[in-house]
Amino acid sequence: MTSTRSEPGPVRTPAGELTPAQAVERAEAIAAELVGRQAETERRTYYAPDIHDRFVDAGLYRLLVPRRYGGHELGADTFARVCMAIARGCPSSGWMYLFGAAHALVVATLFDERAQRELFAGGDFVCPATVAPSGSATRVDGGWRLNGTWRYCSGSPYATHFLGHTMVQRDGAAEPTPMMFVLPRESWRLEDDWGAQLGLRGSGSHGITVVDAHVPDHLTYDGLLAQVDPTGDLPGRALHAGPEYGGGPLSFMLLELGILAVGMARGALDAYEELMRARTTSFWPIVPRTEDPDYQFRYGEAAGMIAAGEAAVLDAVRQWHELSARGPAAITRERELRLALIGREAVRLCWRAVEGQLFPTAGSSSVRSGERIERVWRDMSMLHSHAGLGTFLAGMANRELAQAHFSRSDPKE
Known part of the structure; x- marks a missing residue:
């Protein structure tokens, strides 16, 4: 069974600058409310739309988005403290928020300027990721045609994008090799397959199904995220002043x-x-x-x-x-x-x-x-x-x- 109950709303740009202290204070204020809503979050299998709106208004989906693309670029330390605060109030919500917002760092590190400009165009960036290859990809002009289902995509109910892996057969290669890709929200559907687990029932760790979606070459990356060699040339180092994007x-x-x-x-x-x-x-x-x-x-x-x-x-x-x-x-x-x-x-x-x-x-x-x-x-x-x-x-x-x-x-x- 599939669900379309969690479509993200329009992006609203938070007004003004955000300091690390303000980010943590805003997260703590939201977390205080989450304490009493944990059962509700588990029943829904993800945090409520009004909590999502508060994350948007607080600028928390932009903490790791580079300034160049409208983000706050507050760094890993602030992000860690914000995630701790949210998980303290509600573990499921903390899990869902972290694994939705964290991968702005990955995209800003590994993808080129064209891809980043496109992926961060909306401002807020919520992108669950899985590291185990799944599905299938067929080579087409300018990219790949993807099909398959990726499970345990924490943060998917309000996602703007999805980062996954699959195996591809490249010309001249004896064996398939892994490929990372990023797809916008309109390219996949959310499965209604979460909530019966022992714990983290409200973490929004739903499956994502892709049917004949086209992913252009500039939104792909050869290899596995867990095997990236950061001693090599990474686009983020050239694009952004912050060293964490390398x-x-x-x-x-x-x-x-x-x-x-x-x-x-x-x-x-x-x-x-x-x-x-x-x-x-x-x-x-x-x-x-x-x-x-x-x-x-x-x-x-x-x-x-x-x-x-x-x-x-x-x-x-x-x-x-x-x-x-x-x-x-x-x-x-x-x-x-x-x-x-x-x-x-x-x-x-x-x-x-x-x-x-x-x-x-x-x-x-x-x-x-x-x-x-x-x-x-x-x-x-x-x-x-x-x-x-x-x-x-x-x-x-x-x-x-x-x-x-x-x-x-x-x-x-």
């Missing part, structure tokens, strides 16, 4: 999981604090939980883990920016993997805090279906099923990091 796509893409985990865990800690203030202990002496040493210990233990995860992932984002500024030679695969693994450790710290400290001691009535801590537990459990975390960062990245390190002639770094 940064490593792989590392930032995987750091996003740590960013979301921190926001989710902070939301669980908020809920646990409310319970501590409102409830008493179950065993003698009956005292407010805020006065009980065991609850104090659990809260402090979780708060420390979450704070460490936040510090780690935000510093990794800082390192990513500095690496981008150092130029292409500095962005080696080994360095990218090291940054990505910091994101993995941030997830682990936050998960230990929620699963090991908060969830078991919140009380059975507080982990019923629809309660805030129960929802965060489900959503963070679902996060672990993401292939980037559950497959790549769980094992493959360790081996690849070691291989990259020991293949270098200079062992000092």
Whole structure:
């Protein structure tokens, strides 16, 4: 079954400049409202149209769009803090927002001026992406004819574009090779196939189906996003003053999981604090939980883990920016993997805090279906099923990091 219930509205250009502090403040204000609307968001399978409008009005879909094309170009650090704030209020909404807005960075880095001028023409840019090749492509004059369905396209209900991968047979090549492409909203339909999962039911991670869509050559990129070599020539470096438009796509893409985990865990800690203030202990002496040493210990233990995860992932984002500024030679695969693994450790710290400290001691009535801590537990459990975390960062990245390190002639770094 398909759905057309989530068509994006007309773009409205936000008035004036936006500072990093203002962006975070606006995100926090929206997130405060999202807390009480989480069940509604899950039922709908994506955040509400009025929340989407508030993101538009706040300029949050333009944070990573280059200034050259009407964006705010506020950088990865501001984007990370905005995403943490939204995920703290509602994990599903944070997931949906991040994976819709993040790929402005990819497009501004990898595609040429003609493509960027076309793709960013609307101002706001919401572009879910998948990295696993799917569907099929047939060569036609000036481009390709695409068909297929791409699943788990987080951020798709209000998307302006879609970035996907497929395999293509090129002239003279013995085997098919991967190709990345970007399609505008009118070229695909949204599937009604999301919402029955364990967690992140409101993340708008619907499938996208393409039927005989034409994608011109300038909206394609040879290769896989996860395998982009940032030490080579990237169009974004020549087009934009900001160094992040020449940064490593792989590392930032995987750091996003740590960013979301921190926001989710902070939301669980908020809920646990409310319970501590409102409830008493179950065993003698009956005292407010805020006065009980065991609850104090659990809260402090979780708060420390979450704070460490936040510090780690935000510093990794800082390192990513500095690496981008150092130029292409500095962005080696080994360095990218090291940054990505910091994101993995941030997830682990936050998960230990929620699963090991908060969830078991919140009380059975507080982990019923629809309660805030129960929802965060489900959503963070679902996060672990993401292939980037559950497959790549769980094992493959360790081996690849070691291989990259020991293949270098200079062992000092």
